[in-house]
Amino acid sequence: MSALNQSGDSDSSEKTRIVIIGGEAAGMSAAAKARRAAKNATIVVFEQSDVISFGACGLPYYVGDFFSDAKEMSEFTPEQFAARGVDVRIRHQVLNIDTDQQVVHARNLETGETVQQSYDQLMIATGAEPIVPPVTGLAELLNNNRTFCVKTMNDGLRLKEVISSPEIKDVVVIGAGYIGLEMAEALIRQKKTVRLIENAPLPLAATFDSEVAELVMGALTADGMQCHWQELVQAVSETGDKRLQISTDKGDYSADLIVLCTGVKPNTRFIQSLDLEFMPNGAIVTDSQGRTRIPNIFAAGDCATVVHGQLKKPVWIPLATYANKMGRLIGEVMAGSDKAFPGAYGAACVKVLGLEAGRVGLSEKEALEANLDYQTVVIKDKDHTSYYPGQSDILVKLVYETGSKKLLGGQIAGGRGAVLRVDAIAAAIKGGLTTDDLGMMDFCYAPPFSRTWDVLNVAGNVAR
Template sequence: MKLIVIGGVAAGMSAASKLSRMDKDAQITVYERGSFLSYGACGLPYYVSGENDDYTKMIARTKEQFESMGMEIHLRHEVVKVVPEKKQVMIRDLESKRMFLDSYDKLMIATGTHPIVPPFSGRELENIHVLKTLEDGIRLQEIASRQDVRNVVIVGGGYIGIEVAEAMGHLGKNIRVIELSDRIMRTFDQEITDMAEDELRKQGVQLNLNEKVQGFTGEGKVAKVQTDRGEYEADLVLLSLGVKPATGFLDGSGIALAENGAVVIDREMRTNIEDIYSAGDCALVYNKVMEENSYIPLGTNANKCGRLAGANMAGDHQKYVGTLGSAAIKVFDLEMARTGMSEDDAKKLNMDYTTVFVKSADHPGYYPNQTPIWIKLICEKRTRRILGAQAIGNKGVVLRIDIFAVAIHANMTADDLGMADLCYAPPFAGVWDAVHIACNAVK
């Protein structure tokens, strides 16, 4: 059996590795557009900041390591067309520009995303960047480390934008975040984002909300950012306006795509065409708590679903239990994390729900360095089943949201979790943990 994998980062290499372990005779060929395989893109902001001084630490396995497993790896090769009726793909060698065909028995589509870059005027100026690939991170780190780069403007207040704002803070830059919406990181509810915005301002970040970027000016390289409210000096601009599935090459293939371009798959990672599978940021994913497919481009989903795709291409029929959209971010001195539904999600689904927002602490006050934790819960009103949880605080937040993720995964109610036997010791938690206190506050 010959497998072609399109895309060699998270989902693609997870699928290839799993199939290789299960079927020693499988012939596996990987085509990757970039120069690197199997790296942790979520670590890019911390390389830019200098907290990680070696980008190779983000690479899980090298080309040579995969080749030692018997795989055929082609970097800097882009698949430009899929022809399912012939079981062929058309590939462009990005170095030689040569075009050629290859055939498959099974196909894995794991092309990830492209950053969204609107047609701003002045977009061609130097020092305007995105942060999506390892190559992007290497270039951004080189520029950000220069002493003459002082004023950094970040366009977009999502996860990447805010992580890069913190990175630039570590480098001592003057930072401005321009966000079209009325608040940052809208996958969190407003109670949480209000506190994150306060932290950013406290750390010296200028937040320009409800403001639209119109273009850039400068002589050769960017000097100013123009918006509908004014203009701002900029030695470096990061465009962080979200991502879209990198699936344009599938046009005309017959492979079903969602409205946003994501590949439509079932819970076994199968597309609508036999022997073609997909997973990762280019595809939809089953949302366990919402009981429907969603578009949630996270590395956690990509790795799990890629692994399942590999097993299923080897002959298994494993179904993905589903994602909760669990995610976390560090915002200077604060941790933020979320899992399951937001309140906006519950409203859109016309759920009969209730919420609580409580302030607790990471451990008892009689032990040194107690810090507050704020937790918001979204629960089904009738059954008190936990639907979603969000939290923010200085420490101990993310692992507590992990507890809520397990509870949602297991369909637990607030009453169940409010009496769960969690660890207690003064350095770590109170006899009633913050998790208990939030659950027991549900009415």
């Protein structure tokens, strides 16, 4: 194994050949770290699009005019990485991987030429692709500039251009997950009439418990959005007046535009023939170093699993935080380090029309599925003192072990600043703390920020 230099990076003296498939968060984090850690390595990145280091999380905010320069969503360019000694080949589609000969076969989409690249270490970081549900007429309409997925830079550029037209007034958003809710807010900000259709009974049903999801639902309806819960879209079609008709199991609706936010799936179809271990949805199963079961092949980002810090098993959580962290770690491991990822705790958050919601650790649903002996406590309080302007409601739910009272998870919803309290719960879970510890935790107090007993203190003290 390579020795570490004074900066903590490994310094490989061999001419290691590192190939990375995918040039977004995980792939470019790995390339950057590997370049620093293994200064003699050759590093080649294949990226199918012409954009690298792209963060799709910014798309709703770009569409909603929270910022105007789309380039801010792409942190680095291929030229900048080339200056560092990383060979980034944009517009190259990987066709297959010969794991016996350790060769990647790719096609240059500009010239049609097929190229081969040998590797000593290979990383798959191909991200995820939108799920297009089997709705009659939907797939045929995706390229007509009236029906959009929201995943790539080009998706955002096209959608923003289209909605700038005054002819686009009524928009249907299908799906009430993170992106669906953020897109709904962005479109309201653009003065559109928004109808939200979701098959589940509540928004964010896959990740939040009902106490928080109900508050999110209330925030949506309070702002005048037309929301349809437990409603299944069955068909979409164009009408003679350049409008779209959306037919569900409960009714028909007309719109000028559809935004499809029905989730994503790992982009791994091109490697399904490899002897990798896959989850049912196609995610590549990896260990705490990002290794797959094929020697010298790693995977990270939305196409792969991470190891859960509490459940101690691979889980699929497609978030940018894990893509960046696992990418950085794999870059070090490919350069000779023996570091391992300490575990994911499912920390996630969203802002919905003035309401913030965040979660970390195990939800009650997850604790139940894991057959844990647990208790919960739900507290409704205020975020700061009543005599300082702007006081708002805040809700905290804790999940904790019966008997030991060890914290297992937490969810929070409230006004500005509510989500930041989730970070304190994350640290408490990681540290193995109990609700009693949380009840006496030394949190900052001043009238603009908290009460003398912060809501987290109160929740910890009420837990029995």
